[in-house]
Amino acid sequence: MTRSIKFTKMHGAGNDYIYVDTTRYPIENPEKLSKKWSAPHTGIGSDGLVLIGRSDKADFSMRIFNADGSEAKMCGNASRCIGKYLYDYKLTSKTEITLDTLSGIKILKLHATGDKVDTVTVDMGIPSDEPVNYDGKGSKPMTEHPIEIDGIRYTGTTVSMGNPHLVIFVNDITKADLSSIGPKLENHPLFPDRINVEFAQVLEEGKIRMRVWERGSGVTQACGTGACATAVAAFLTGRAGRKSIIVMDGGTLTIEWDIATKHVFMTGEATKVFEGEMETDEEL
Structure with a gap:
């Protein structure tokens, strides 16, 4: 037995996902469906699947499944x-929305022109320590860790933005072979739950070029939490101030680490690519 599910493909700075309103189209097995739909040639093609649902804690809920x-x-x-x-599908008229995620309640501030949203500012919360197995002695929170891969020594800063990140600053980002080194760092024994990896280069004051290897998805055009982690790491290591412009393969985000609240605020565009309908087996 098959049924049709309506979806919308959207991207933020090139980080593209498939979005489904589960209040209309319940999905029983999102893990399998995300793998099937994310495939570039036999599916829709994306970095993963995002489910929008109800919440008893916030206005809406979000679940994210990688490719x-x-x-x-x-x-x-x-x-x-x-x-x-x-906002665009008129499921809310609010310009400030609370979103229930696995890393807590996030606050979205929508910046709209007419009846369409152009950019969104997200309160990403307070960056925290990312525990690692470091020399068997526990974690060294948000500090620089030496890591050796294939005889090459890297120094990375670990930061959690609700998910784990390893930020490595380099002098020339064009020399970083992300597709080769990314999976090795993601699965390094230091990180028992795997980790997202960012390579970053400070271009000029306030501007940082960043590329990302996402845990579970590989090389992607952008990563919002990764941009936040990069900005935090840059401040902690004296490479930037509290406000940074993070330039990624797919676009640019503005990140500000507020001194008063200690919260990280991320502002950037959100873009609808297309909408469609897919038939799927009920067992999915």
Whole structure:
């Protein structure tokens, strides 16, 4: 038995996901469906699947499944797209929305022109320590860790933005072979739950070029939590101030680490690519 599910493909700075309103189209097995739909040639093609649902804690809820079927706790680009989805499809008239995620309640501030949202600011919360197995002595929170891969020594800063990140600053980002080194760092023994990896280069004051290997998805055009982690790491290591412009393959985000609240605020565009309908087996 098959049934049709309506979806919308959206991207934030090139980080593209498939969005489904589960209040209309319940999905029983999102892990399998995310793998099937995310495939670039036999599916829709995306970095994963995002489910929009109800919540008894917030206005709406968000669940994120990577292209390999694993579930992520948080995605900044996806949360911005959800804000646009809800407003543009008239599921809400609010310009400030609370969103229930696995990493807590996030607040979205929508910046609209007429009846369409252009950009969204997300309160990403307070960055926290990312525990690692470091020399068997526990974690060294948000500090620089030496890691050796294939005889090459890297120094990375670990930061959690609701999901784990390893930020490595380099002098020339064009020399970073992300597709080769990314999976090795993601699965390094230091990180028992795997980790997202960012390579970053400070271009000029306030501007940082960043590329990302996402846990469970591989090389992607952008990563919202990764941009936040990069901005935090840049401040902690004295490479930037509290406000940074993060330039990624797919676009640019503005990240500000507020000194008063200690919260990180991310602002960027959200874009609808297309909408469609897919038939799927009920067993999915």
